[in-house]
Amino acid sequence: MSHTAVQGSMGSRFATGKSSHRIYLFEYENFQGHMMELSGECRNVCDKGLKRVGSIRVECGPWVGFEQQNMAGEMFMLERGDYPLWATWSNSYRCDHLMSVRPVRMNPQDHNICLYECMNFDGRKMEVSDEDIPSLWCHGFQDRVGSIQVNGGTWVGYQYPGYRGYQYLFEFGSYKHWNEWGANHPQIQSVRRVRDMQTHHRGCFELA
Numbered sequence: 444m445s446h447t448a449v450q451g452s453m454g455s456r457f458a459t460g461k462s463s464h465r466i467y468l469f470e471y472e473n474f475q476g477h478m479m480e481l482s483g484e485c486r487n488v489c490d491k492g493l494k495r496v497g498s499i500r501v502e503c504g505p506w507v508g509f510e511q512q513n514m515a516g517e518m519f520m521l522e523r524g525d526y527p528l529w530a531t532w533s534n535s536y537r538c539d540h541l542m543s544v545r546p547v548r549m550n551p552q553d554h555n556i557c558l559y560e561c562m563n564f565d566g567r568k569m570e571v572s573d574e575d576i577p578s579l580w581c582h583g584f585q586d587r588v589g590s591i592q593v594n595g596g597t598w599v600g601y602q603y604p605g606y607r608g609y610q611y612l613f614e615f616g617s618y619k620h621w622n623e624w625g626a627n628h629p630q631i632q633s634v635r636r637v638r639d640m641q642t643h644h645r646g647c648f649e650l651a
Contacts, residue, residue: 463503464546466521471497473527484545487512496541499526505547505637507612508532512542518625520547520599520610523639547597547637550615554596554636562589562620562629575635578604588631591618597637600624604632612637 464483470476470493479485479493488496489512499508504523510516519532519541526532529539554573560566569584576582588600593613602608611624611631621629 464506465502466504466506466544467500467502468493468496468541468544469498469500470495472529474498474500474525481544484514484543486514486543488542488544498528499532499541500524501526505549505639506544507547508541509543509545510540514543514545516540516542518610518612520612520637522637547612548614549637549639550593550596552595552615554598555594556596556598556613556634557592557594558584558588558631558634559590559592560585560587564590564592564617564619571634573636577606577633577635579632579634580604586632587629589621589629591624593617599635599637600631601633601635602630606633606635608632 466481467474468479468481468488470478476497477493479488479491485491496508499521501521501523504521506521508519508521510518517533521532521544532541533539554571556571557564558569558571558579560568566589567584569579569582579586591600591613593615595615597615598613599606600611600613602610609626611626613624618624
């Protein structure tokens with residue numbers, strides 16, 4: 444799955460959990476130049492001595508990177524793995540800046556999300572439990588999503604089918620209006636779960 448650009452500012456929803464997080468930010472592409480290690484949020488990488496972010500390595504996550512300082516602007520999901528070039532964490536091609544990062548708040552409950560056509564949980568409703576939906580249209584639901592209730596897990600919603608376009612992070616809780624997840628209009632056409640072995644152990648092999 445490609446790493447797609449996200450839009451919005453969700454820093455106010457974050458609350459630090461007990462799960463460990465670790466990310467490495469490098470000044471240049473291919474993990475070269477000055478390196479900064481983080482285990483918690485950073486509201487401005489420049490304050491930490493990093494002039495720019497050219498590559499990223501996520502050791503424990505997931506994380507969210509932001510175009511602007513103080514968790515604002517276009518947003519980028521950063522799940523465990525290597526991001527040697529800017530294009531590997533963004534395919535919007537609108538900007539090449541990453542100025543702040545924070546861990547994603549993970550919820551250990553089984554994944555469950557309710558999508559509503561209108562704001563304030565009104566209109567048609569679509570409930571999704573423990574599966575990814577590459578196209579809401581294929582399930583008989585339109586592309587207009589005005590409010591969302593996350594009852595379990597952590598999710599990402601996408602502007603277009605097939606997990607493309609701007610994406611929006613949905614952590615556990617209620618979103619009465621699309622502005623609350625950083626969108627300028629109520630358009631979502633696909634959703635997927637954010638899963639991490641530290642949080643969701645089902646299906647993982649464990650030694651006796």
